[in-house]
Amino acid sequence: VTSIKEIAKKIGVSPSTVSFVLNGKEKEMRISETRAKEIRKVARQLGYQRNQVAFSLRTGKSKIIALIVDTISGSFFSALARTIEQEAQNLGYRVIYGSTIANLNKDENVIQVLHQYHVDGFLIIPSEGMEKDISFLLAHKKPVVLLDSYFPGVPTSYVMVDNYEGIAKGVEHLINKGYKKIAFVCNDIKMVQMEERKKAFIETLKKRKLPYKKQLLCVTKYNSEKEEITREIETFIKTTKPEAVMFAANYLGVCGLQAIKNLRLKIPAGIAVICFDDLDIFNLFPPGITSLRQPIKEIAKAAFHLLMEEMHSTTKKKKKQVRLKAEIIIRHSS
Amino acid sequence: VTSIKEIAKKIGVSPSTVSFVLNGKEKEMRISETRAKEIRKVARQLGYQRNQVAFSLRTGKSKIIALIVDTISGSFFSALARTIEQEAQNLGYRVIYGSTIANLNKDENVIQVLHQYHVDGFLIIPSEGMEKDISFLLAHKKPVVLLDSYFPGVPTSYVMVDNYEGIAKGVEHLINKGYKKIAFVCNDIKMVQMEERKKAFIETLKKRKLPYKKQLLCVTKYNSEKEEITREIETFIKTTKPEAVMFAANYLGVCGLQAIKNLRLKIPAGIAVICFDDLDIFNLFPPGITSLRQPIKEIAKAAFHLLMEEMHSTTKKKKKQVRLKAEIIIRHSS
DNA sequence: TTGAAAGCGCTAACAG
């Protein structure tokens, strides 16, 4: 654990000189090339690595951004994380991940804690009840960018897929294929992205002159176990008997597939299937499940760069919103 | 951003008094109950939150542990992360995740960087070429526990599944079901866990008097794309024509399923399948894929508690090794 | 061209 002081002592210069050189400020400080070279050499020999904690305390910067998610095992998260980490690295940032699900009861939650660690900025996939945390960050002037959703009452930058357009595209596809009795499986989470999807489903039906009835909607509980959700969907399909079903999220699609399997229905002969948000297995699973793919990489990149803008804009704080289109991937389930 | 100093000034006491109270040292410091109460009240009013960076600089502790993985999108990681985060939280630790895949080229890798941030301990799922990083941590007396594998030359604590026993169990199952020509699909990663699996396969065959030939082994490239691996497996099955195939890792199973689908083989009529390391879709995918389930929760817990021991053992540094059994889940693919 | 010194917020030994 070599410190600047040690290097300085070893050479017989002051710590500040060493600091200047090691931070590439030798030019503006007009430190002689000889000195600079010597300092760099000794630093290398001693294996000097800056103490980030001291740096952070002194400067208030940490060169760390946080990626906060509901649960770290989601597929959306996995895909996102990779890209964000890449981008971050290119600009010399580290990203640390936090999940909110573990500490609901505690008053000391991830966001507060990471704030205490002087994290420079936050990328957040918001979930129900997080308004206050977001507001907290906003109040403390921490740069924040939301992904996948947002809170209508809380002015933030965000980037998300165009849910409405995506679902509409999917429903249209089903209708064009000749399906009339189309069901929609969503969850009871009270977030705009889900509301948008539900709304898009209903309105597209109406737009295409198909009757919309409440029975066509299956609202599963978000907090249930997988098995429970599967059972809910199973019952729903058994009683409603739709010709086609659209799942509003990929985990719902997975449960739905299980339900359909349990009911011994054939896809697409017995029931057609389409799912919002693609998954690897949708390609693998026979006969191949049609889906709406979110442009996850683009979402990640856009979000990261928005965050960087917020972090470095000394001027004003214009929040920006970005919406990207989903792509329909037609397989044999529809 | 309230500081201890502010609280102190507001009440008219010294910062140290405040610090003692806020850290629960009021008893041993014999601070009057009146003072203590007042301090706590004001702290709450002002919304005091300890500056972790300053704390860390002063004490050298961060109350953070790092979980280092190859890639953050693996299923093994997802499952692990949840449990570890729970456990950590119970003991007042935060966990931050780092992936090593992003920064192979850089000389400044995750481990070094996190070390600079004074992370208290490391949980690492090692991958090829990480010996030097592990050694670095060991040299700096950082507590380290490895998961899933280990390096023979580097003395560390670790916890992993009993690969040999697991694979043997799987192969025995296949043999008992009457399959004679059994193939094994693994990868070329040079880590003990893979070697153990390969060895177990070969030796179990011999033990049960089945002929082992090189052709029964399909060694895929670890760094290839999914599509490439799928193609390798496809070719392998086409030429070798095994009655049953065992996949040595779950991602190999997924690729293998795709390959089998491409070849239009029926499972298990055309080819029986078994996979090491279970996955949700193995249950869903028709007809249900037999697998060896790793006790991930137990692995996570054991690893975390080993780490805690290492972190708090003031005495000696006895490395401990833990091996847990895999469980066979018999479905209809075998 | 370089060095001295202050200070980020906190803890903890020591002194009252």
Next chain:
DNA sequence: CTGTTAGCGCTTTCAA
């Protein structure tokens, strides 16, 4: 029972 003070390692202003 409480306050003073030093110092963790670093950056940066100011002075030389």
